Amino acid sequence: MPSTALNIQFTLVMLTHKRPGFLRRALQYYKDFPGTLLVLDSSPEPAAGITERFPRVDYRHLPQFDYRGFQAKIKHGLGLVTTPYMALVADDDFILPDAIGESLDFLEAHPDYGMCQGYSMMYLAQAGHINYYRRDKKIGQEDFASDDPRQRILDYLYAFIPPFYAVTRTSLLQDWAAQIPDNLRFEWLEVSHTWFLLASAKARMLPIPYAVREANYGASEHNTEVTYALALPDPASVASREEFSDVLAGLETPLKGEREQLRALARESFALMYEGLAGGRSLIIEPVFSSHVNGPGEASTYKFLPTQYVNLPFYNQAFFDRLGEIEFLLHALPAGRVQQEELESIWLQQERLLAVHPEDNAFSQIARAREALKAAPYNLAVVKRLADLLHDDGETEEAGKLQAWARRLEAVASDGGRALLGAQPSGRLLDWLEARQPDPASREAVAAHLKQHQGGPQIGILLLNLEHDEARLQATFDSLINGVSRSFRIIVFTTGPLPAMTSLQSTLHFVRVSKDDYVDKINQIARQSSCDWLMLAEAGDEFTATGLLRAGLELLDAPDCRAVAVDEIQQLSGGAWRELLRPGINLDLLQSLPPLMARHWLVRREVLVEAGGFASEFSEALEYELLLRLIEKGGLNGLAHLDEPLLISRAPELKHNEHARQALARHLAARGYKAQVSSALPGALRIDYRHLERPQVSIILRSEDNQEALQRCLESVLQRTRYLRYEVLVADNASQSPAHLQWLEQLQQLGGRVRVLQSPQRLGEAALINAASAEASGEYLVLLAPDAEVVNANWLELLLNQAQRPEVGIVGAKLLDAAGNVTQGGLMLTADGVQAAHVGLKKDETGYLGQAAVEQNYPAVSAVCLMVRTEVFRALGGLDEVGFADAYADVDLCLKVAEAGLLTVWTPQVQVVHPGQLPQDEVALAALRGKWAGLWSSAAHGRRLDPAKAAFDWKALIG
Template sequence: MPLDAQLTLVVLTHDRPALLRRTLQYYSSLSAHVLVLDASLQSAADIAALFPQVDYRHVPQFAETGVQSRIAHGVTQVATPFMAFVGDEDFLMHDALARSVEFLAVNLDYGLCHGYCLMYQAHGDKVEYFRRDKKGQEDFADDNSGERVLSFMDHYIPPFYAVTRTALLQQWFTALPQGISGELQEFGHAYFLLSAAKARTLPIPYVVRELNHRLSDRPTHMLKKLSDSDPSAVLERHEFAGFLAALTRADGDLNAADGTEQVKKAYATLQACLEDQRSLGLTSIVLSRWNDVFKPADRQFGPRQFVEMPFYNQAFFDVLTEIEFLIHALPAGKLQMEQLEGTWVQHEVLLRAHGNDNSETIANRMWEAMALNIFNPHIVEPLAGLLARQGDPEEAVEMSRWLQRLNSVHREDHRVTLADMPSGQLLQWLDARQPSPVDAQAILSRIDSLGGGPQFGILLLDLNDDMPKLQVTLDSLVEGHCKTFKVVVFTSGEPPAATSAQNTLHFVKVSKSNWVDKVNQIARQSTCNWLMLAEVGDAFTAGGLLRASLELQAAPDCRAVFADEVQREASGALTHIMRPGFNLDLLLSNPTLMSRHWLVRRDVLVEAGGYSADFAQAAEFELLLRIIEQGGMGWLAHLDEPLLVTDAQPLEENPQQRLALTRHLNNRGFKAQISPAAPGAWRIDYRHIQRPLVSILVHGVDDLPVLQRCLASVLLRTRYANYEVLIADDHSVSAELSEWLGRQQKGRVRVISMDQPLRQSALINALREQATGEYLALLSAHGEVISPNWIDALLNQAMRPEVGVVGAKLIERNGTVSQAGLILGMNGGVGSAFVGEAKDAAGYMSRLLLDQNYSAVSNACLMVRSALFDDVGGLDQGHFADAFADVDLCLKVAQAGYLTVWTPHVQFVHSGALPDAPQTLAALQDKWSGAFAHDLAYNKNLQLTGKGFTLAQADGSSWAELLA
């Protein structure tokens, strides 16, 4: 009989179209009947249409019911005597399937047949192979079904993907109850089949399966399930054993109790097999790289080989080559796609034309791209054409053959895939952000009409003598719209030309030990208005310096400016760093991301003393700290525009940052302690000596159990000793609550009786009049203190002379963030980013872990100096009686010249719910229209919706706005 009349291969897939495309490409040449069960909500009929010989079934009704229901349905659709399952990520050997069918067709007392498994892990540039199965017993033919089961469990190789008699699987899945755990299903699958028939493991390669956590951990999960001593787990195994015993007991065989014990004996046998790793393991044996069109894949064998396994022969490696080609040509899977994202970005950059291109530079870039990955036809095609025109004829023919091979498979365009990836979206955003030629010319004309823009001095470090990287930077400057710049290259190599400071491009020879002194010397002699330190390889965006020219022209008092940037990860993938406006605390907390690539006015840089050779690894950060010490925080500005595409700095501890920060804080009178807060970021303990009295004003009192929980959390968990608690009784709530409040006049707690019911802002103001503390802590009665050092951590910031208000991280009881500082304009009003994130998540630019400045924080947990609270008039109980008075307070404090600090080191349980008061919100927006037009703690290039910190839509309209 032909194979398609004997065998049905059931492909299981769910929401993985790239893997489905690849697996159908692989099985399209298999002569068996291929049945696809696709539980995706959206049909992949367009992919299936590429392979008309495949029987594609879209079964979205099983999307939520689990794999068991889908498989149980699938086995009823099989008409051939034999069948096998396969996942969309795995490759069953065509020849092995045929040989397994041949074996079962001849040996009628056998129920299943398979061979040995090899595991693979696909990376962007390589495939790693692992031995999983160990050589052992291969024939399980004992006539006694109990002994046959035990011998199989004693050398257990999962039989799920084996070629199996269809009738047996139909019987098994018809009997299998719903709701059985995956591990027990797997055990029962093997137990039932071995009870019903004999099994054979042929000494052949049978399947190449993807290594991923779900599958590679399966033995560990199984072992955990079998060894779990929890009573519920023991009961679960016992009940399943009873089910299996009843299902597999033949007439006259063991009674029910003995049958159950036999299953439990099989449990123990399999547990011992897994514990001893008798049959399953995971050892890397081959690492295969395929990076040369003209050579086969380069396979490096590991130090330990298992020659007893049937993988070591040319026939198998020929099949492996075909599989490997599909893995690379039709990439899929999370890890592989993550790594290819960076490669494809580099390909896109290398494919872009430059004004000074010639055939040689184009060819060089194409070969550079091929060195990264040879499976992108958009690189291979132009290179094949180039070779045909001017290269080696033999190479041209070989390259054309390679292109034909790539085009022979049904692939999705890499560029379409990249466009949906974060890096691809960022590339599109950057392209859309560029000014049109008309806008660029209009801005240049405007600059000229105002007397000409500033001249930028680019101080370019080339400490590794890297000419290709230098060319990247120079090309970006030449192709940009701004031409008012001079470049000084500080190179450790031999300058390619003799130049002088008068040249637009000037080379200065330096060493890694003296470059700082040379940079300072050039800075003192420079005729440029603004200076920036950069490195070769940094690429300037087309419009960044142009926008800086126009905006700096309107801000002559500006001392230093920092902009946004796009960073290249080590993999080549891109990420955006959209910084807030000048944010002192984020600068101190995260200098790695906040202190690089500042434009500093030349006279300011020189007056500050230039860069310090003692802090060469944190030169820009240390200089900024001195600039702040000498001139304060005034006229330190931010440009909401990416200026550079640059390599990401490693997020690791930088000792020179810590030293610079310690020196700066010492100069400001703090004996601070600096400790790591996140990779590459810092937490500052200012080590204040004073222990001022803190008055805790509890507000929102309307529910007795809620208030009791809040007050208990304060009294029982607060480590700080010098505090008082003030609670208002305004007789607006239940008599029970008023009576309870009347009994609380003791110890630290003071209950202030009001003559009449007051609205929230007025009530807090009234409590303030009775408070004697130097600092006020506003606390919502609907929250709960969980950090014993919460007052200490708030005072750590509040006692700094430049700080006015300090707020906390609000979290839900389930451990997710409910509020992390307030952003003006978020979701149409006032909102918070990061809502729903895990409380310990890092967040964008690690901002969920770091002290920083926000425009406003919530009075659910807020600290303010009492005198400052009075100076700004307290809470506005007229306009913001019940809503947004906290936001108004923070903005008044900022108007008075003080910072609002949000600290993640105080966590307060609270829903973070914001008031639904549209009229009051409108009044707030009207009063603070400038702040709402652009919240300086956020970035104009980011969306003000959802969780925030995602790119907003980019277009060229912002350039026209500059000319308005």
């Protein structure tokens, strides 16, 4: 069919939503398509540059249709189509133009047919290869030509191949969209579409390759699955099918009959479709071959699996030629999540290989650029850089080939790796680090300032090279040479031969060690060194360009600091980066997660020597054991945190560490506990303090005409609490409901553990709890929300496990919804106010760096479930009844506890069902921020490195 005829007769309608990368790639594929191309984009913001780059495209920005407005968007789009034929297409699918032409020719020649298509394959693009899957099954019948619409429907659904993207007569689709109810459940949309088309006209499957479609590899945002909807036996699903069968029976089509007969036909068709899908009769995802990337301009290598399906029309040269064009776009314009996640580490590696080093020459730069190109040949920046280097070096033939490859990439507006890397976590961290560099004026000011202070503190890097890995050692050296600080000395402890004779006064000193004596030699060097601060690191750790400079400037004004925790960037096993931002000095998190909290500390040299150095018997937990000894001697005094990443290091393997467990057990014994330390999760430690006392606990519940919720709460306490020494104080706030008052009277008469305290007048929440606490006989108080339900029987024991520690003032719990999702962890003080941690995680998920699964200190916890020592509560004046009568009194209490020198502990072991909403009281929040302005910024948790705020005011730091 001539292209002019196609332009007149056919419209391709592309559906997209918040996926500009997919859209741009798809439009690049269809840019020479001779028909009309209509794009329906429901993203909140329009895609940039579409009309300029693709002027023939009819681009419609439709933000009024969100993702769940899919049906309405299609209906709107169908109303815009004026050609007699059309097809729908997703932004991640590639319909073959020849297949469209052949399908259109068939429909033109057969006016009694409504739709036509061929067979599709599935693809999944990854970093260096693409996997292809068999999707459609060819099970015999291809021509659904019965004159009986009933037979056509049953035949097609038996051999079901989705017709959603088939070439179809526009009038049929418009009629379908006009008749189906608005807001039809998503899983029924496809079924109604198939039913209507087959009820209205004949259908044809041509024995040709039709489309290459992306395989699903994650949960749909629609959260639906048509297979289950067709057969689930629960009442709601049955009712939904019955309702939908009635919809189908009411459609105006050539299919005629009594309504109940049509409903029965619908139910029969559901059963056929379910059998085909669930049993793999009609559709399947089965790998058949893969395509692997070679060098620039080279054809991909195909690897075929043993099972092939030659009855399908894909095994011919014309199809593989077309596939080559598609593969070029998939690699040059990567858009899929899986593909970009795998490419993240490669792009990062390429960026770092292209960086220019002070001692570089042409040979070293070309060698690294070649390595970068080998990692991913579709990165335009890498291709152009190597081509320029080779051209300048006189290797014009190879440079010319790369320049031609670069032109091909530029023709599709490939961003290469750098722009796409910027959208990944590693790229954002790379941007953040680059923005930290001081400008020349700042460098001069900092240098002058340090000169006035004898160059600033000298940092000694105790570098372990116990595997004698020269490549990793060189990476550490390169990072230090490329940094802006020179106030350091490196002492390498190596098991290999010494490369040079050096002295302790040298900037670089080598010490020969064995794996048996290296700790003793570290301690010996520490005693002899003239450095002010020492840090333990490993060969391969790379220092950030500005981290040591920032640390040196900060430590100038920190005479009382004994040890300093720093942030770092961790390199994952695949090579990508993630930030490790430690939440300040957090005793319980340090005890719970040593792999994440006890690495790469800066320790004052005199402090290390005075403590006796590192303990060789804890060689697998050197820093952790040392920090615990420092805490034994001086508590948390003199321990500080520097919010600056100093290193890029390999992420530690989270595994059981017996040395860490033994070190913590020894430490707790030294503090007077008879504790048992266990490994709750790989890398995590859990402490049972084994307190001997069994104190009385008073649980306070608020009552205010809330019998239904309060009764559920009370029953959960009475039925699930294993601990025996407790009482429940029901503090009634002048309830008015006769039924509620009668229920309270019955509780009072029952006696036992429950006491009812009645206020003659309405009080604020804080005042009511204070009044009840005055009547409490327990040594510990538990504030429990009346709409909460306790989950675990040992909840009081677990709260007491933390609350009986003399350094602890308050303990809080993990809040969950009925489905087991976290509604609230500890409470953080952020720029926006008070924020709950871990919200939305599943109850067993470990969260950011594993913190959702372990005890730790937070600025505050919620009074939904809060335990406090009674004497502490009373000494601090209880809850503030004036400033925080009905909101944020719990946060205020926690901050008062911190001011008194006590810790607030959050334990995920105690779980309480509660919605977990935070108060929406701006006046109380403003009062809280005003009262505790000094604590607000220092108490913040959950930081993230923000590339937009990466620039640092070095001059402000030096005054």
